[in-house]
Amino acid sequence: MRHRKAGKRLGRTTAHRQAMIRNMVTSLLEHERIVTTTPKAKEVRKVADKMITLAKRGDLHARRQAMSVIRDKKVVAKLFSQLRDEYMERQGGYTRIVRTGNRLGDAAPMAILELVNYNEGEDTEDN
Numbered sequence: 008m009r010h011r012k013a014g015k016r017l018g019r020t021t022a023h024r025q026a027m028i029r030n031m032v033t034s035l036l037e038h039e040r041i042v043t044t045t046p047k048a049k050e051v052r053k054v055a056d057k058m059i060t061l062a063k064r065g066d067l068h069a070r071r072q073a074m075s076v077i078r079d080k081k082v083v084a085k086l087f088s089q090l091r092d093e094y095m096e097r098q099g100g101y102t103r104i105v106r107t108g109n110r111l112g113d114a115a116p117m118a119i120l121e122l123v124n125y126n127e128g129e130d131t132e133d134n
Contacts, residue, residue, distance in 0.1 A: 015050055029054075032054050033077050048120040055120075058086060059091075063094065103123050
């Protein structure tokens, strides 16, 4: 029985699931928009919102806690400087899930997970 156990397993071992969620959160904060399946998006949203909340706190302990999830120093620096200022006045709900239909190969429900301040016209990448 799974009583009082939060979160979906997503058909993966614990280590695989944690690594996947960390990678997806890092990609989301770096690119501000990712395309994934709906169940994965719902799980990643929980962690991403916590990372933005840590950035709003802004102290050294919060930065170290964020580094334990986001393993890229450049993304953590972006989170604690640029994204922190954008979401300082917002009281939660930093991400948005837009459902896009089913994937052709296996009919998995797909979604776009993006930060709410994401602008379609702007190209935020340096590439």
